[in-house]
Amino acid sequence: LLLLEPGAYEIRVAAEVPPGAAGSVHTFVDIPDFRRAPLAMSGVLLHVAPEEPAALNEMGDALPFVPTARRTFGPADTVSALVQVSQGTARKDALQPVTLRLRIIDVREVTQRNQSGALSAAEFASNRTATTRLSLPLRELPSGEYLLALEATLADRRVERSVRFEVK
Numbered sequence: 001l002l003l004l005e006p007g008a009y010e011i012r013v014a015a016e017v018p019p020g021a022a023g024s025v026h027t028f029v030d031i032p033d034f035r036r037a038p039l040a041m042s043g044v045l046l047h048v049a050p051e052e053p054a055a056l057n058e059m060g061d062a063l064p065f066v067p068t069a070r071r072t073f074g075p076a077d078t079v080s081a082l083v084q085v086s087q088g089t090a091r092k093d094a095l096q097p098v099t100l101r102l103r104i105i106d107v108r109e110v111t112q113r114n115q116s117g118a119l120s121a122a123e124f125a126s127n128r129t130a131t132t133r134l135s136l137p138l139r140e141l142p143s144g145e146y147l148l149a150l151e152a153t154l155a156d157r158r159v160e161r162s163v164r165f166e167v168k
Contacts, residue, residue: 006033032159034129035090039098039157042084044150046070046163047133049078064133072166079136083161085119085152086129095121095128101151102134106144113137119152141167 002011009031014024032040045067052068063082073079085098097118104113123130136148149162 004029004031006031006035032086034086034088036088037086038088038091038093039152039154039159040086040088041150041152041159041161042086044148044161044163045082046165047080047082048073049080071164072168073136073138074168075139075141077138079138079165080133081136081148081150081163082131082133083150083152084129084131085124085159086127087124087154089128091128095124096154097121098124098130099153100132101153103147103149103151104136104141105147105149107146112141112146136165138167143167 007030009029010026011029012024012026014022016022032042034040045063047065048068048070051066052070065082067082085100087093087095087098097120099116099118101116102113103111105111119130119132134150145164145166147162147164149160151158151160
């Protein structure tokens, strides 16, 4: 567990197993400033029902479910995505509606699903943060790899989060 201040980071991890097998991985991480940013969005958490056994729920009661690390699903699986959108938890300006767009894009960069909705200002009343949960239409998607892209827009501000997944 890394406790990081808001900002952009590159995370690198290396491991070595004697007598000389080694490997490494790196990724980029953006930690939004949920307190001050006029518009911020969490990462995307996926949930599969029924829930799979989990050794430890580190989030306790903070989430309505235990997230899954799985990214490969069958068409009969029930999978949803959860994100939180914030309008600056420490800000005092008026809350506004936010447009939320969901796109599912295949490996040929063809958009298989494109839908938009709105989060009303009232949905941000609890700590200036709205939580939304969206179902993935796995039954409607042919087998293949996809990108789930979620985009929140408020006036001229836009934030996007994405996660890859596969339908078998």
